[in-house]
Amino acid sequence: MTNILKKILSSLLTILVVACLVFLAFAVIPGDPAVAKLGTQATPDKLNALRHEMGLDIPLMKRFATWIAGVIHGDFGNSYSYSMPVSKLIADKLPVTIILTLYSFVIMIVLSVSVAIFAARKENSGLDRFIQILTQVIMSIPPFFGGIIITLIFGLGLRLFAPGGYVSYGINMFKFLGYMFWPALAIALPKGAMAFSLLYSGLVTERKKDYARTAYSRGNSTKDVFYKHLLRNACIPVVTFFGMALADMIAGSIVIEQVFGIPGLGRILLTSIQNRDYPVVEAIIVCIAILVTVSNLLVDVLYRVIDPRTVISE
């Protein structure tokens, strides 16, 4: 228990450090948000007025202190580009990114576990080899190209979905999930292929071990041995991979959003970088840091559930 507490504390510290670094990085780089906003209409007087309004004329250290104090209370200030608080802006878009990430995560697990069991049972058959080669290729497909292929085949060819026809979750949850399946698939495929090969070699190795043979000789059916014992043990090394995959998927969703025209955190992040809308950029990075840390924590907990030995060995 103390270990978990320690982890949580150090995670909080980590997020705070990220927040500070991000704020300072964006405070020192060139590029004036006021210039970006006023465009060709900028005149020295208007710029000064706007800078004052944005609070850019306050000394850096004071700005930093106010910002950090706000962040701790969940207040990221106001967006320069959109006349609304950053926290509201993000609250709108965060679910999109989280759902996309979780969706791809579920697809990854379903695909990799089912295909790995299927292939392991048919080890060394032609089908097994075919699956091996296929997963090798899929692993090498960058998600955004996978997205283009999916759009081409399922969207334009088979017309299973309308490319660009994103529906907000607030309007129709069902349609939202239907559309999100495809980008989630694009993210899940390469990661699923990697998870597959880890699980597959795990299953094959475990099957040769004594306990599996014993269980088998005791009269358990093949299926039972497979699902009950092998999977659990084969999963242990894969859990770490799942944890890293979850963090990668958050980043992957940013690129995929662009392919499928999904207005999530990624889109906001990219446009805010262009507009020098730093409060938004900073908040999104802090948010992602929180997501990443939380997913790391979850993996840690999961690890303990699956393999209680880890607790002792620490």
Next chain:
Amino acid sequence: MKNKFKNKDFNLIVGLILAAVVIIPAVVGIFWTPYDTEAMSSSLKLSGSSLAHPMGCDNFGRDILSRVMSGSSTTLLIGLGTVLIGAVAGTLIGALTGYYGGLVDDIFMRFNDVMFSFPSLLLALVFVAVMGSGRMQLLFALGIAFIPSYVRIVRAEYVRARNLDYVKSAKLAGASDIRVMFVHILPNTVKVLINSVLIGFNNAVLAEAGLSFLGIGVQPPDASLGRMLADSQTYLFNRPGMAVAPGITLIVMVLGISLLGKSKLVTER
């Protein structure tokens, strides 16, 4: 994969072939391409494949083969540069902190773990946001973003080696720390390093393509596989072929290198 193809190193052979298929034209592409990559021709606009232009021409009538060659050499160079920056800096930091340990090591590792847990694509994105886009900026952004993964691996090796007999005896024989670190221990980390360099190269290639795809990586008129893929989306209805050439090139490059990484040459100790 290991249990099959027991005698022949299937991964090595196929990996080498695939990597060669892409990397040779890419290296050639640094010095020579069949056509000027920027030369436009209105009559060849969006033309399909022909003898003169095997992969056809893009929306400006530029030869796609030439652009794929030059795009993959950009990708190749950025991949190599990234790996070089990441591996050299990562090895140095990893070696020093791993070898000496102590408080500095603790602080560095905490920081490194934070960086490492962040997806590298996202780190690179933040660096590009800070430094601006373009080829050189991208190279440094990716290079820095990938340092933590090398630090982690190299440091682990040094922590392990620190207490091994051969290191202890070298120290007793009066070798300086620097000598122990780089003459005695470093050669023993090469195997691990090669593997992570190959993985790192692939990650760099994918990150470069991803950022260029987003429009914040390599900037036109420089050719880049990611940018070509982004451009091809407009023509997906009528000329899906425009996406195929750069896409396949990217896949083959990554596949070839990852197979090499799985070959016995690298995995066996």
Next chain:
Amino acid sequence: MKKFRTLFVSALVLTMTVALCGCGGDKAGEGDAITVGIPQDIEDSLDPHTAVAAGTREVLFNVFEGLLKPDSNGDLKPAVASEYSIEDEGKTYTFKLRDGITFHNGAAVTADDVIASIERCADTSNGEPLVAAFSNIADIVKTDDKTVTIHLTEADTDFLCNLTTAIIPADNIDNAASNPIGTGPYMYVSRSPQENIILKRYDGYWGEKAYIENVTFKVISNPDTIVMNLEGGSVDLFPRVTTAQAAQLSDNFEIKEGTMNLVQALYLNNAVKPFDDERVRQALCYAVDPKEIMDYAFEGRGSEIGSSMFPSFGKYFMPELNDTYNQDIEKAKALLTEAGYPDGFEFSIKVPSNYTQHVDTAQILKEEFKKIGVTANIELIEWSSWLSDVYSGREYEGTVIGVDASTLSPRALLGRFVSDAGNNFVNFSDPEYDAAFKAAVSSTDDAVQTENYKKCEKILADKAANVYIQDPAELVAINKKFTGYEFYPVYAQDISKIRLAK
């Protein structure tokens, strides 16, 4: 353990069914709704007075109106005011407000609202008024609840152009950015950043009511997916598709062609070497063939221009200036030799990377300059760097950009080339030009004014201030289900005229 398997299978089936059911396009009540694609979100403000971007203005055109409002011919028509009169040699303007006109919140528009709106834009407490021309206002008086009189310090023939400034409720000024209320044919409903802006028909509109009830402006920030969005049916109308995109669209779409009302040119920094030499600038003009650029990058569309004026400005536009420089490689080389650059030179063209049309143009210019031995290096920069380095910092050699007119007056286009103008980012300086411009502005006689503006244009062409290219074609893709799209000489997407095609 069978459960395990069943679980997986059902999870698989579930995701697949959800995926497949979610697609079918059921557009309930077609004709009640239209989705208009826009390439960028409203990132400055929904407040019509502080909004600056052209992309914002064209959306807000549906929500807000000024005392006057431009129509599709570029003429000013009464809007919030039903009639007006000008007295005292152009120094006193009297406006009579329209009977029964209401804001979207149902409140009647009063003289106080008009005064509050105009005074807000004339306020100088931040150093400079929101509308520059309003600094000329001496006072603004409420004659009665329905009548407003504006007195100017000095006569200004362009003053009326500025009265398109939105009239907003006096009591909503503080919330103008978060809760926009105007008098236009559509009222604001909601927005979701980077996603959409939703408008609804205002049934209490004073004029001809809009046909379509619900309008969604959908942000499509990835230009590469525009064709997919249109063909996939998620967008019905997209203003400003590129020629390449237009060529990819099927028969379901009608392509309307207008002009963008931009002066697209290779703008040269007249103050730096070698462009401080008129002959070098002329040599570049001789090297360029605008037709070739239009053919390559714009499928042959666009209108050639020869000076800082575009065809929509009818009586001021001088088509004869297009022939000031026709492509002549030998002449260009001769001019370069004369100027001391027999072997050409190298310079950089900075282009904002978000404007595909300008990036494409720059790439073709580069090829054209090769022929006269001049090497142009294209440097793509972010829009914000373009604004700070090129536009306000004036640290550049050449840049490709399109300049638009902020009001319906030639002054908006030509004023920037006066030697000491704050927005003279090309550093053009010519005493003769300054004199001609001054004569044009101060004259109240239309003929004299026109003549002087034309003189200005001729000087810009002769002195080769910039390498003028074209007013790019504006292509609007509209689903054939709809009809009634109209082009405006100002930035506007007038949705109220669009209706179902029968």
